[in-house]
Amino acid sequence: MSPNERLRVRLEQSGHTVASLAEHVGTDPKTVARWIGTGRVPHRRNAHAVARVLGADARELWPSLERRTKGTADTDEDLVAVYRQRSDVPAEQWRGMFAAAERSIDILVYAALFLHEQISGWNDLLRDRAEDDVHVRVLIGDPDCEAVRVRGEEESFGHGIQSRCHLAAMHYRPLTTAPGISVRVHSTTLYNSLYRADDHMYVNTHLYGVNAYGNPLLRLKRTASQGLFDAYAASMDAVWRTGLPLEE
Incomplete structure (x- = not known):
């Protein structure tokens, strides 16, 4: 099981590949692979961009986003x-x-x-x-x-x-x-x-x-x-x- 199984499953269900998701988000396929394979949490703007492409909620894919920003403004949004x-x-x-x-x-x-x-x-x-x-x-x-x-x-x-x-x-x-x-x-x-x-x-x-x-x-x-x-x-x-x- 991948460290970020939620992201892997959502990616598979969407019909996107690592490469096509990276293209839509404007990042490198290796970066997307690390999000899935190592559980790395992306920058907030990238996380929300991925969620939009996959039709998901960013905090569903990366629950730590909720903890990271609780009580603070999403300035980069x-x-x-x-x-x-x-x-x-x-x-x-x-x-x-x-x-x-x-x-x-x-x-x-x-x-x-x-x-x-x-x-x-x-x-x-x-x-x-x-x-x-x-x-x-x-x-x-x-x-x-x-x-x-x-x-x-x-x-x-x-x-x-x-x-x-x-x-x-x-x-x-x-x-x-x-x-x-x-x-x-x-x-x-x-x-x-x-x-x-x-x-x-x-x-x-x-x-x-x-x-x-x-x-x-x-x-x-x-x-x-x-x-x-x-x-x-x-x-x-x-x-x-x-x-x-x-x-x-």
């Missing part, structure tokens, strides 16, 4: 996808996420001019959402602050980022009087750019010396309280409290 760089996500996918918002839209960036450059009618989209009682908050960088100046030097971008912050302010200034939309300027060190629509979020990580469009992007969906999604949302709230209203 919020992670939907990872993109090698922000530019891998098409503009229509960005538009779709924000257009579907029903409660809130939050944006924390230095400039993120791609929103205006690649999404036609970006300001109109935000106005439309606000008119449907969606609470919109936008945080952009203060072009004169030390953090923006340093980021420009780190990315060998010189005054480019400062100029882009000025442009972002110009783009968003018409929204400062729109009901339901608040635009603030911040001077914090930006560890991640955040783009949130209800329970969906993109987190644009910042690698040292790399422009934002070339940095990895996390796609999150809120599935548990105090998970990864909530941690980033709290970061947005913290910076929001430090911001000052964008002058008209």
